[in-house]
Amino acid sequence: MKLRIAIVVLGGSIFAGLTGLAWALPAATASVCPSCYGFERAAPQVYVEKGLASEQAEAIVKFVDEGRQRVRKFWGPRQASPRILVCSDSACFERLGGGRRRGMSIFxxxxxxxxxxxxxxxxxxxxxxxxxxxxVGLLGFAREAIPVWFNEGIAMYASDDLRYLGPEGAGDRCLIAPSAPLPSGLFDWGRHALTDQHLYAKAACATSRWITAHGGPGSAVEVVSKVGAGVPFDEAVR
Incomplete structure (x- = not known):
């Protein structure tokens, strides 16, 4: 009986959290109804602003496909199939809660x-x-089972972001090594990012060095799988 009550409470908390998220971030509701926010389908799971010229829409589909290929190269067959909304002007992105970022994702x-x-x-x-x-699943995501620096580091490695990493094949791809432990929680990460302009490069450095020392991207994918199965991160990375 106690277990059943706990499950109900947990389910209610998750639902309330997601409902609040949808209210707070228009991007969440736009993903459910893209047309309600001025988007139209350009390709499977890819949405662009209505009225965009066909050649512009085709260019968007092309770079999204290139991005997917980079993710597939790192992760192998993808398990997630998110909707991708592409804004062509800053007003659109701000309307969805993006602010000054280049991109954002929700779960x-x-x-x-x-x-x-x-x-x-x-x-x-x-x-x-x-x-x-x-x-890692919804619960793993909610409790930040993977440190933000490792998540961001993987994303920079998988995307081959040369703003924060040396070129592939250069041996040590580190540009700026961290001199102190990196923030692991989302709140602390955001706070440090306001004052440390090299935070992303440091995370990319720490993650790329870990990946190199442990045999390549497959080792990071294995860590994520272990954490998703309930193994603590500190144990999974040993």
């Missing part, structure tokens, strides 16, 4: 790209984070 069901993030790198970054979230 495993939607990625939104701004005009500044309309390229394979940012698409792959957001899709990698979605793939990780899918594999």
């Amino acid at each position: 495993d069901f939607v990625a939104v790209l701004s005009p500044r993030g309309s390229d394979p790198v940012i698409a792959a970054h957001e899709l990698s984070m979605i793939e990780l979230n899918k594999r």
Whole structure:
């Protein structure tokens, strides 16, 4: 009886959290009804703003496909199948709660790209984070079972983001090594990001070095699978 009550309470908490998220972030509701927010389907799971010229829509589909290929190269067959909303102007992205970011994602069901993030790198970054979230599950996502620095680091590695990493094949791809433990929680990460302009490069460095030392991307994918199965992160990375 106590277990049943706990499950009901937990389910209610998750539902309330998701309902609040949908209210707070228009992107969540836009993923359910893209046309309600001025989007139309350009390809399976890819939505662009209505009235966009066909050649512009085709260019968007092309870079999204390139981003998906980068994610597939790192993760293998994808488990997540999110809707991808691509804004062609800043007003659209701000309307969905994006602010000044290049892109954003919500759990495993939607990625939104701004005009500044309309390229394979940012698409792959957001899709990698979605793939990780899918594999750790809703509860793992909610309790931040994977440290943010590792999640972001994987996303930068998978997307081959040369803003924060040296070129592939360069041996040590680290550009800026962290001199202190990196923030693991979302709140702390956001707070540090306001004052440390090299935070993302440090996370990319720490993650790329871990991946290299442990035999390649497959080792990171295995860590995520273990965490998704309930193994604590600190134990999974040993």
